[in-house]
Amino acid sequence: MGVTAREIRLAARPSGWPTDENFAFADVEVPSPGAGELLVRNTFMSVDPYMRGRMNDVKSYTPPFELGKALEGGAVGEVVESGVDGVATGDLVLHNAGWRSHALVSQYTPLTPIEGVSPSRFLGALGMPALTAYVGLLDIARFTPGEAVFVSGAAGAVGSVAGQIARLKGASRVIGSAGSAEKVAHLTDDLGFDAAFNYRDGDVGELLAQAAPDGIDVYFDNVGGDHLQAAIDALRTNGRVAVCGSISMYNEKQPPPGPRNLHLLVGKRLTLRGFIILDHYDRFGAMAEEVGQWLANGELVAEETVVDGLDNAPAAFVGMLRGENTGKMVVRL
């Protein structure tokens, strides 16, 4: 049977912020699935900060996107034609062939729909961002109950879950930073953060010192730059940093200087540890069980920003990079 699919390709590598010229739309014929393959109609696709890094021609933990080829990324879809025993038409799967209306996939995760929960949640509050929050806080930063936690990018898909897991696991204090007064109010009013600040309001070091006068034990770093320097100043002895991302640097042509206070790592016995969530999928089950329960009973709030239509995916992507979303940004196809 097969189908005609619409896809979004990388037309040119961006220098700085991506623009329309970096994307191209194309219609392609997708054949019926062979053995072991599924033909999937995507219902939701994800836009994530790491995709900006893959647009550069730089070796990283994932290879760069290829020029003239379709972009990739997390997506949820319904099986249209199955070449796999045990997978039927209409089944729901999670896979990495986003940025297109239909895809032929051989690597996928079968999903069990949850009553009253949108399938888009598997791209956010029950997906990779939540796993990133869970692993970063508990395994990388080794958070223990009673500790004070600071999360940057706290209104984002990862940060909002990280801060709430800290709260639900018994943090003494949870502090978040975000880029607007609305997001800051959302953190304290809706997500249960003890304190939050808008990093555009002044010196991040001073803002953090006011929000965490007794210091912090764990910093969940989504942004790097001046936030990392401020956190190192605020960390107490034996503090840990989970280095998850450096969104502040993704669109810089020349990386800004790093923190001036790394020498404090010695006296305070601090640990900075970077991680990539792809290494930690063995924790998916534990995460889904705990976070799914909190989501179901309303203890964990996860907003999402839904943009409609594949044609609007590039704008959704750039908007996410500029911080226009609250919670996980997804595109409904």
Place this chain on the structure above:
Amino acid sequence: MGVTAREIRLAARPSGWPTDENFAFADVEVPSPGAGELLVRNTFMSVDPYMRGRMNDVKSYTPPFELGKALEGGAVGEVVESGVDGVATGDLVLHNAGWRSHALVSQYTPLTPIEGVSPSRFLGALGMPALTAYVGLLDIARFTPGEAVFVSGAAGAVGSVAGQIARLKGASRVIGSAGSAEKVAHLTDDLGFDAAFNYRDGDVGELLAQAAPDGIDVYFDNVGGDHLQAAIDALRTNGRVAVCGSISMYNEKQPPPGPRNLHLLVGKRLTLRGFIILDHYDRFGAMAEEVGQWLANGELVAEETVVDGLDNAPAAFVGMLRGENTGKMVVRL
């Protein structure tokens, strides 16, 4: 009985490099020891980089030296009068009341003299610097056989032992940096480093890339600054950094910017961990057993620079900060 002791005091806090004006000499009466105390005649005292930090009026892992009071630091001495059962006149002890001819001490480590090994070794190849090297490499950076190791400040008391422990424990490659051609030759010719470079010869990143074309797994950081940035570039996936010191920054009035490449912590899954050797004295026995054996059979080479006379201790200290020593710098009293 008691004794008249000569001591060196902090006369003024240095700004930048210490000068003669920062030190004052004084003669003081030291009484006979009370119960639990020892009156010790110091035979060797240590000068170490961390002492420069204690001269600033800044809270750190050890309190600042007090103005007008005698400086402190590691020393080896012979008991002159004992107020402790089981400690006799002539016994050898390690303690922290250096910078003076005699001291009354209540905290000390009894030492067993080693045939043919100078007691000064307990300040260097069998002392705190060796313990720092041992713990930093094995416990903090979790070195395992077959890995490539880069050590900065590799001709110093800590670095020279760290590189040799790596070699003796089966490193695939040991690379060192130092501040002169003589030291570089010493590393490869005498200490068994596979490669070494003079960091004054050009860009540290390029020099390291030439010395370690296949990258490194462990970086033992004694200097910070551009060395740390170069090491982060060279580290392979899952690499670890033991952050031991930042000698390059101790005399800077304004700390220089940190590494521009900390975002690589994420993709390479790197860990940076600072430590203070005071937390790790439980490892002294294991270190002394292994390193003492290597030192006795000549597998581990540990040079020391001995300066004679208490009056020359300030000059020895500044010389050490300027890198004029090879191996451990001690003062013989």
